[in-house]
Amino acid sequence: xxxxxxxxxxxxxxxxxxxxxxxxxxxxxxxxxxxxxxxxxxxxxxxxxxxxxxxxxxxxxxxxxxxxxxxxxxxxxxxxxxxxxxxxxxxxxxxxxxxxxxxxxxxxx
Amino acid sequence: xxxxxxxxxxxxxxxxxxxxxxxxxxxxxxxxxxxxxxxxxxxxxxxxxxxxxxxxxxxxxxxxxxxxxxxxxxxxxxxxxxxxxxxxxxxxxxxxxxxxxxxxxxxxxxxxx
Numbered sequence: 001x002x003x004x005x006x007x008x009x010x011x012x013x014x015x016x017x018x019x020x021x022x023x024x025x026x027x028x029x030x031x032x033x034x035x036x037x038x039x040x041x042x043x044x045x046x047x048x049x050x051x052x053x054x055x056x057x058x059x060x061x062x063x064x065x066x067x068x069x070x071x072x073x074x075x076x077x078x079x080x081x082x083x084x085x086x087x088x089x090x091x092x093x094x095x096x097x098x099x100x101x102x103x104x105x106x107x108x109x
Numbered sequence: 110x111x112x113x114x115x116x117x118x119x120x121x122x123x124x125x126x127x128x129x130x131x132x133x134x135x136x137x138x139x140x141x142x143x144x145x146x147x148x149x150x151x152x153x154x155x156x157x158x159x160x161x162x163x164x165x166x167x168x169x170x171x172x173x174x175x176x177x178x179x180x181x182x183x184x185x186x187x188x189x190x191x192x193x194x195x196x197x198x199x200x201x202x203x204x205x206x207x208x209x210x211x212x213x214x215x216x217x218x219x220x221x222x
Contacts, residue, residue, distance in 0.1 A: 032208050043199055043213035044152070087152075095140070095159060095206055099152040 003027060004090050006100035014108055017078045021103045023088030024070045032091040033064055033071045037084045038102065044087055047073075078107045111136045115200050115214035122190055123222055130185045130217045132200030140206040141183040142167070143175065145196040152199070158183055159206075190221040 006023045013019050025033075033050035048055065050062040050071050061074040071088055085102040092098050113134045122128055134141065142157040144167075154167030158177040172194055174186040183202075187194060197218050201211040 032210075034210050041197065041216070041218070043215050044211075045213070046210045049210060089211070091207055095157055095165070097142075097154075097203075097206060097211060101151040 003092055004088060004098045004100045006088055006103050008101055008103060010104040010106060012106045012108060013078055015078055015080060017107075018074065018076045019078060019105065020075075021073045021086055021088075021105075022070055023072070023090075023100050024068075025090045025092065025098075026069070027090075027092040028066075028069060030069075030090050030092050033062075034089040035060075035062055035071075035073045036087040036089055038087055039084050047086070075105075078105075080107050080109065083107045111212070113200055113202050113212050113214040115198075115217050117217060118215065119218050121220045121222065124191055125189050128187050128190060128219075130187075130198060130200075130219070132183045132185065132214055133181050134183075134202040134212070135181065136202060136204070136212065137180065138202035138204050138212070139180070140203040141177065142201050142203075142206075142211070143173070143183070143185050144199045144201065145169065146199065147196050155185070155198075157206075190219075192221050195219060195221050 003026050035047040036044040037047045038044040050064045054063040059076045063072045085104045087102045088100040116131045139160050143155040144152045156175040158164045200214040203209045203211045
């Protein structure tokens with residue numbers, strides 16, 4: 001089993017749609033969790049950290065479920081500019097950040 | 110502006126010709142790391158450094174060297190590049206890798222012919 005797994009997609013949605021991504025992790029001792037956005041051939045950029053209580057930033061909501069060992073990202077009212085690859089990142093131990101393979105999202109007019 | 114700076118952005122070289130990719134951060138971060146990204150394989154860690162003079166291997170260290178003589182700099186060295194090292198490379202840093210997010214440089218696209 002991979003340490004961090006994501007549905008690779010692709011997800012093709014119309015503008016205005018709501019889309020959700022999930023990411024599972026294998027190490028129950030993982031301490032910190034993040035969602036990154038990566039545009040083609042560019043560096044990953046932090047979208048949001050994921051906190052135990054869940055957190056929201058505008059149209060984006062992130063949640064953590066420690067019991068089931070997954071994190072989620074919900075995007076409401078999708079925009080064309082949301083088209084990108086979304087990476088979940090989990091700190092599985094002291095020095096070790098693990099990346100999911102990424103979920104590709106395309107928002108269409 | 111807080112940032113991680115990598116150079117060069119693009120590099121084409123030939124097999125066996127030593128090269129160095131530089132990485133510098135101005136955020137006083139203790140943790141720095143190098144990754145390579147290949148289609149279908151995602152981001153894989155090459156080397157990381159927890160602090161000055163402390164470096165360790167990641168998942169794919171073969172063919173690479175690093176050094177951390179100063180806190181801000183973490184160069185990646187390819188002593189004898191080979192075509193299988195053709196890839197997109199990212200340097201990243203973090204205040205505390207346990208709890209803080211990684212900040213990435215804008216990448217170096219390396220082609221070895």
